[in-house]
Amino acid sequence: GAGVSQSPSNKVTEKGKDVELRCDPISGHTALYWYRQSLGQGLEFLIYFQGNSAPDKSGLPSDRFSAERTGGSVSTLTIQRTQQEDSAVYLCASSLVSVSSYNEQFFGPGTRLTVL
Amino acid sequence: SQKIEQNSEALNIQEGKTATLTCNYTNYSPAYLQWYRQDPGRGPVFLLLIRENEKEKRKERLKVTFDTTLKQSLFHITASQPADSATYLCALLSGGSYIPTFGRGTSLIVHP
Numbered sequence A: 001g002a003g004v005s006q007s008p009s010n011k012v013t014e015k016g017k018d019v020e021l022r023c024d025p026i027s028g029h030t031a032l033y034w035y036r037q038s039l040g041q042g043l044e045f046l047i048y049f050q051g052n053s054a055p056d057k058s059g060l061p062s063d064r065f066s067a068e069r070t071g072g073s074v075s076t077l078t079i080q081r082t083q084q085e086d087s088a089v090y091l092c093a094s095s096l097v098s099v100s101s102y103n104e105q106f107f108g109p110g111t112r113l114t115v116l
Numbered sequence B: 001s002q003k004i005e006q007n008s009e010a011l012n013i014q015e016g017k018t019a020t021l022t023c024n025y026t027n028y029s030p031a032y033l034q035w036y037r038q039d040p041g042r043g044p045v046f047l048l049l050i051r052e053n054e055k056e057k058r059k060e061r062l063k064v065t066f067d068t069t070l071k072q073s074l075f076h077i078t079a080s081q082p083a084d085s086a087t088y089l090c091a092l093l094s095g096g097s098y099i100p101t102f103g104r105g106t107s108l109i110v111h112p
Helices: none
Strands: A005-007 A010-013 A019-024 A031-037 A043-050 A065-069 A075-079 A088-095 A111-115 B003-006 B011-014 B019-026 B032-038 B045-051 B056-059 B062-067 B072-077 B086-093 B106-111
Touching (some): A005 A088, A019 A111, A075 A088, B003 B086, B011 B019
Parallel strands (some): A010 A111
Antiparallel strands (some): A019 A075, A031 A043, A065 A075, A088 A111, B003 B019
16 A cells, blocks of 8 residues: 655755645554654654644744644645755654554655755 | 663674664653664664563564663564665654654664
């Protein structure tokens, strides 16, 4: 079956521009996560959506970062006025939250963002 | 502050040997611990989950142990193969939380 997909796979932008990154989770997965991974670094949590609950935005590094999840499915991560330190791979994951498969996350291939 | 440590140096082993990777944590009381595999240019892939009341979990050639006293998990791959070469990440979850905290991962290189 289809896994988590992300687009674009690569994005090169100029400092100060806005970018939008898209994530299509696995159908039926109620939980969706965004992470950031810099070279040699671990996965940095950004934001978590679960069903119709208010998202957990505690990982967003600044107010330039925002995310939406429409209709409980597709999510868009927006970075405004990009800075060079925003360059990283942005990973999306979805999961089916249940007792039997506790939070096993399915990751997309990521979007590599380069800010010049 | 909470801290997860995985060996930043790559682990090089010979094909057929057992690879053992370590995940140590401090200032954390995880209820669950997960291991993921990540290949270059790809997202992590879930491998195993172990609960705090479980000492050991096995899946095919994989074995995970969880020692809450030592605050450590060991991840073993027996009869390792070059195809096992990848970065392995551990992730911890507190009870009631759905947001894991990931370690930086350890690179495993299996030589033929």
